[in-house]
Amino acid sequence: xxxxxxxxxxxxxxxxxxxxxxxxxxxxxxxxxxxxxxxxxxxxxxxxxxxxxxxxxxxxxxxxxxxxxxxxxxxxxxxxxxxxxxxxxxxxxxxxxxxxxxxxxxxxxxxxxxxxxxxxxxxxxxxxxxxxxxxxxxxxxxxxxxxxxxxxxxxxxxxxxxxxxxxxxxxxxxxxxxxxxxxxxxxxxxxxxxxxxxxxxxxxx
Numbered sequence: 001x002x003x004x005x006x007x008x009x010x011x012x013x014x015x016x017x018x019x020x021x022x023x024x025x026x027x028x029x030x031x032x033x034x035x036x037x038x039x040x041x042x043x044x045x046x047x048x049x050x051x052x053x054x055x056x057x058x059x060x061x062x063x064x065x066x067x068x069x070x071x072x073x074x075x076x077x078x079x080x081x082x083x084x085x086x087x088x089x090x091x092x093x094x095x096x097x098x099x100x101x102x103x104x105x106x107x108x109x110x111x112x113x114x115x116x117x118x119x120x121x122x123x124x125x126x127x128x129x130x131x132x133x134x135x136x137x138x139x140x141x142x143x144x145x146x147x148x149x150x151x152x153x154x155x156x157x158x159x160x161x162x163x164x165x166x167x168x169x170x171x172x173x174x175x176x177x178x179x180x181x182x183x184x185x186x187x188x189x190x191x192x193x194x195x196x197x198x199x200x201x202x203x204x205x
Contacts, residue, residue, distance in 0.1 A: 007055065007061070008050045008051075008053045008054070008086075009030065009031065009061065010033050010047045010081065011031045012031070014068040014071065014073055015205045016199060018202075018204070020140055020166070021140050021166050021168070026072045026073050027076070027077050028065050029076075029079060030065070032080045032081050032086060033048075033049065033050045033080070033081050034050040034081050037125055037127075041172055048081065065099050066099050075103065078106070078115075080107075083105060084107050084109075084110075084111035084113065087114050088105070089116075091115065092115035093115075102118035103118050105117045107120065107134070108122075108130060109123075109130025109134030109135065110128050110129075111131075119139045126149065136162055138162075138165060140166035143168070143170065144178075145169050145181050147177065150181070151181060151185050154167075158192075166193065167191055168192070168193050169186055171183075173197055
């Protein structure tokens with residue numbers, strides 16, 4: 001992006017957080033375009049190309065977030081794509097001014113952390129592992145499970161997370177094998193919790 005006052009946006013919406021520690025809470029989502037990770041099972045592949053999505057001013061995004069928080073959203077989630085492909089400092093500063101609510105980030109951790117973030121959800125990928133500093137900074141580690149090799153990867157990632165952080169295994173959507181693997185691993189390893197995509201089960205956005 002050449003203009004620091006705009007960002008490519010796939011969508012914005014007020015719904016419920018469907019995954020992880022804050023599952024079930026009212027949240028406003030800002031989905032930014034662009035991703036350099038490219039997971040084959042990604043459910044938002046339409047978000048990958050930046051040039052196919054309109055630019056929004058940071059002020060307009062912050063105003064939308066403020067309206068959502070006035071209507072009940074407990075926090076704003078910056079997601080993607082891979083949101084850290086963009087410098088998030090101006091956006092998070094504007095969000096704090098307009099909402100006075102926490103700012104959450106969902107990231108794979110391959111790019112440097114930017115902005116003032118209150119909660120970092122790190123979802124690392126085997127084919128592009130995260131930066132060590134993102135592992136140390138995250139509040140919850142959420143590893144998606146499709147196949148057996150995802151479990152030793154999850155344990156390797158957990159070794160780099162700060163003490164006391166949330167460790168979550170999430171079965172890949174519509175993956176019976178991933179579900180079996182994640183459930184069995186959580187049963188045997190009490191430091192882990194199971195995360196489900198509850199919004200998909202409920203059919204909400």
